[in-house]
Amino acid sequence: MRILRRRYEKPDVPDRLPTDVEKTRINVFKQSLLGYNNMNAYGRMERGSRDMESSTEKDMLQVQMLGDFCLTYNGKVLSGESVRAKQVWNLLEYIAANRGRENSLDRIIEALWEEGDAEDPANALKNLAYRLRTTLKNSLGLPASDYIVFKHGTYSWNMEAPCVFDTDLFEEELKRAKQQGLSREEIYQHYSRAVSLYKGNYMPQASYKQWAQSQTAYYQRLFMEAAAVLSGMLLEDQRYAEAEDACRAAIACDPFVEVNHINLIRALVGSNNQKKAREHYEFVCRLYLDELGVKPSDTITKIYMDVINQNAEFERDLAAIKEELKEDTEVKGALMCNFEVFRSIYRLQARAALRSGSSIYIALLTATGRDGAEIRPEMLERIVDNMTTVISSFLRKDDMVCRYGRAQFLIMLANITYENMGMVLDRLIRQINACKMGQKVEVHGQVRALDPVELEEKRHE
Numbered sequence: 254m255r256i257l258r259r260r261y262e263k264p265d266v267p268d269r270l271p272t273d274v275e276k277t278r279i280n281v282f283k284q285s286l287l288g289y290n291n292m293n294a295y296g297r298m299e300r301g302s303r304d305m306e307s308s309t310e311k312d313m314l315q316v317q318m319l320g321d322f323c324l325t326y327n328g329k330v331l332s333g334e335s336v337r338a339k340q341v342w343n344l345l346e347y348i349a350a351n352r353g354r355e356n357s358l359d360r361i362i363e364a365l366w367e368e369g370d371a372e373d374p375a376n377a378l379k380n381l382a383y384r385l386r387t388t389l390k391n392s393l394g395l396p397a398s399d400y401i402v403f404k405h406g407t408y409s410w411n412m413e414a415p416c417v418f419d420t421d422l423f424e425e426e427l428k429r430a431k432q433q434g435l436s437r438e439e440i441y442q443h444y445s446r447a448v449s450l451y452k453g454n455y456m457p458q459a460s461y462k463q464w465a466q467s468q469t470a471y472y473q474r475l476f477m478e479a480a481a482v483l484s485g486m487l488l489e490d491q492r493y494a495e496a497e498d499a500c501r502a503a504i505a506c507d508p509f510v511e512v513n514h515i516n517l518i519r520a521l522v523g524s525n526n527q528k529k530a531r532e533h534y535e536f537v538c539r540l541y542l543d544e545l546g547v548k549p550s551d552t553i554t555k556i557y558m559d560v561i562n563q564n565a566e567f568e569r570d571l572a573a574i575k576e577e578l579k580e581d582t583e584v585k586g587a588l589m590c591n592f593e594v595f596r597s598i599y600r601l602q603a604r605a606a607l608r609s610g611s612s613i614y615i616a617l618l619t620a621t622g623r624d625g626a627e628i629r630p631e632m633l634e635r636i637v638d639n640m641t642t643v644i645s646s647f648l649r650k651d652d653m654v655c656r657y658g659r660a661q662f663l664i665m666l667a668n669i670t671y672e673n674m675g676m677v678l679d680r681l682i683r684q685i686n687a688c689k690m691g692q693k694v695e696v697h698g699q700v701r702a703l704d705p706v707e708l709e710e711k712r713h714e
Contacts, residue, residue, distance in 0.1 A: 314395065314416035319423065319472065320453025322346060326393040333458055340365060341388055344381045344408075346459050348401060349418075350468065352410035361408065364464050382408050420472065423450045427475060430482075437486075444483040448499060451476040454506065477503055477510055484516045493523040508540060511553050522560050530560070538591050539656075543633065546659040548592060558593075587648035587664075589641070595655040595663055599703065602667070607705035613667045614674045617699045618644070618682070620660040628660055628694065636660060639688045640696075647681050665703075674700055 315325040323332040336342040347364050348356070362374040365381075382401060389395045402411045429435075430443035454460060455469040480503035487496035500517035503510065514537050521530040534557045541549050548554075590598075602613050620636060622628055628636060637660060644654050644662060653665040666674060678698045685696045 314393070314400070314414070316349060316416060316418045317452070318349070318418060318420050318456050319451050320457070322349070322456045322458060324389075324393060326395060329393050331389070331392045335392065336388060338384060338388075340381055341384050343459075344378075344385055345388075345401075346456060347464065348408060348410050350456065350459075350465060352418075353412055354409075355405070356407055356409055358407050364462070367463075378408070419450055419452075420455070423447055423472070424475070426450065427479060430479075441483070441486050444479050444486070447479045448476070448483050448502070451479075451502075451506075473506060477507060477513075480506075481510075481512050481516070484513070484520070488516060488519055488523065491523060493520045496520040497524070509545070511550060514549075515553055515556050518557055519560055530557075535591055542656060542659055543637075554593060586645040586650065587652040587654045588650070589645055590653060590655050592655050592657060592663075595653060595665070598653060599665065600706075602665070603703055603706040606703060611667055612669060612671075613665065613703040614669060614671065615701055615703060616664040616666070616674070616678055617657065618662045618664065618678075618685075618696055619658070619698075620685075620694050620696050623693050623695060625695075633659060636694060640685055643685050643688060644681065647684060648677075671700075671702065 313326075317323050317325070321332070323330055325331075333339075333342050336345075343365055344361070347361060358375065358378065362378055365378070366374055382403070386401050389400060399414045400411050400416070402409060426443045426447035430440050430447065435443075451472070455472040456465055459465045460469050480499050484496045484499040484503070487493075487499060497517060497520040500513045500520060503513040504517065514533070518530045518533060521527075521533065534553075537549050537553065541547055599615070602611070605611070606613055618640070620628065620640060637656070640660070640662060641654075641656075644664070648654065648664065648666070651667060655663050657663045666677065669677070678700060682696045682698055686694070
């Protein structure tokens with residue numbers, strides 16, 4: 254499977270075992286999470302919710318960092334929206350994210366004033382720390398100095414204060430899932446709870462900040478691995494609706510990990526929803542073309558075709574099959590299809606061309622900015638939509654069109670001479686160039702004759 258995009262790495266944090274105090278906090282709070290395994294918590298769970306599950310310990314501060322950053326204590330919630338002084342909130346974000354670390358004053362100052370726009374940053378930081386403690390006390394009723402402490406010449410999170418972080422619970426569930434000697438059900442329960450805890454990316458409001466980026470990637474990688482394992486187990490157990498939810502949650506997190514698309518297609522087919530499976534495969538094809546300029550790998554295409562064919566329902570009535578083969582809408586213009594269909598029909602035409610004597614040509618249309626410049630990303634969708642409309646309406650009903658690259662289209666025309674093919678292509682290009690697309694584009698065309706399959710075989714003799 255291909256995993257596109259960035260490489261994930263564990264953030265630069267010291268490896269250490271949890272202290273006895275931390276273990277106690279985790280175990281106490283986990284007692285309130287026993288209902289997680291009964292929740293359909295993947296795609297349908299409300300993301301970014303400000304409430305973590307209520308703790309049995311009333312004096313336990315709960316800190317959510319996955320999907321949102323907020324603090325909950327005795328039913329009171331403190332979030333970034335309720336704190337008007339953004340630098341106070343920024344300081345809380347940084348201290349909470351870097352708990353258990355040695356953070357020098359210089360490092361905190363650099364994180365808060367990246368542009369160096371504070372005249373006296375040391376005093377400014379001291380004032381922020383005072384205001385942060387006051388905010389925690391007034392908004393949540395927390396003891397003023399129990400959570401933000403000044404030790405060894407810097408400000409840090411008090412690791413001895415009674416609190417629990419959802420990131421700690423998340424990692425703890427994943428560690429337990431990989432322990433030796435667990436039953437399959439126990440492994441499933443740990444992965445299920447871990448996936449349920451991941452309500453979204455790590456501290457999303459701070460994701461653009463340099464200090465948060467490595468941790469965002471780290472927790473996202475852990476979640477993607479857990480979701481892939483969980484969805485695989487659910488597919489084995491034929492729990493297709495739950496597998497679909499787990500896959501959709503992972504796709505929402507990162508849409509370019511193919512295993513999640515593959516498992517989602519399998520889940521949809523397992524639920525006898527071949528139509529949605531086809532629609533999702535076509536969505537993946539468009540997504541990869543739009544965002545990456547490539548087609549999905551042969552792996553996902555082969556698995557898609559295999560799963561669809563293996564799970565096709567047994568049908569005795571040929572008339573019913575014929576109805577299913579018909580087009581759903583009124584036939585207008587050329588046949589638009591994906592590349593897999595285009596390739597299959599090309600091969601069929603190549604087999605029949607020598608015997609039928611048909612002249613068949615394929616053309617490639619490529620749109621670029623003026624002088625070959627790249628099309629601006631924000632204009633790509635509009636340009637592709639305009640090209641699709643013009644091409645499909647301009648060509649005949651028995652012509653075929655498929656999108657090939659980010660701004661490329663393949664066209665197949667039958668029963669036409671080479672001279673007429675050139676004329677048709679010239680007129681089509683002029684009509685596309687005449688559209689108002691929001692950016693000046695140039696469309697270029699190439700034409701090749703289809704080679705009958707017998708001629709291709711002779712070339713290799």
